[in-house]
Amino acid sequence: MSVAIDPQAGTHFIGKIFVSPHACDRAVEHFGIDRSKAPMYVMDMLRKATLVSPLVVDEDGKPARMFAYRRIAFLVHPTEATVFTLYPQHKASESLRSPIERIIQRAVSAAERKEKRELKRISVRKAELSVERAQLDLRRAKSESTRVAAEMTAKIAGIDAEMARLERELLEIQREKTTLMKSVVAYV
Numbered sequence: 001m002s003v004a005i006d007p008q009a010g011t012h013f014i015g016k017i018f019v020s021p022h023a024c025d026r027a028v029e030h031f032g033i034d035r036s037k038a039p040m041y042v043m044d045m046l047r048k049a050t051l052v053s054p055l056v057v058d059e060d061g062k063p064a065r066m067f068a069y070r071r072i073a074f075l076v077h078p079t080e081a082t083v084f085t086l087y088p089q090h091k092a093s094e095s096l097r098s099p100i101e102r103i104i105q106r107a108v109s110a111a112e113r114k115e116k117r118e119l120k121r122i123s124v125r126k127a128e129l130s131v132e133r134a135q136l137d138l139r140r141a142k143s144e145s146t147r148v149a150a151e152m153t154a155k156i157a158g159i160d161a162e163m164a165r166l167e168r169e170l171l172e173i174q175r176e177k178t179t180l181m182k183s184v185v186a187y188v
Helices: 021-031 035-047 094-142 146-185
Strands: 050-057 063-069 072-076 082-088
Touching: 021 035, 021 082, 035 063, 035 072, 035 082, 094 146
Parallel strands: none
Antiparallel strands: 050 063, 063 072, 072 082
């Protein structure tokens, strides 16, 4: 449901809905629904739909309201709960698709730049910590003092904890990008 387009999405049809024979035929044709189940399928989908426009015209020029749900467009009588027709809508017109694709591409590019920048930052920090850890480990191995060895062991444990934190941070950044990329799928 799209709150940005229709704050009442999913609440427009609470009573009885009439599904025209033509709409049932389109449900069978486009979605492979069994003819006997087509009216219920259309009603269930329409009850979840978002109002796209309160006034459009169908192929014959008759006025209708347009609703949408999961890339299905529904043409409904202007004042009654009667579905005239429905059809899948997988492609947007160029005038709408082009600016949206640019927005998506900018978001994808920004996510990729952030991931690359953070990967470099984390890799550099991990390399610095590895060098520091090796120096501490060497100092611990050379030391005769148990106090110095204990101090070095404690510092090494701190470095190991920071390395683990950096790994978690990197994974979170990668998950964030993955979540964004999954969202892009809805617009492709």
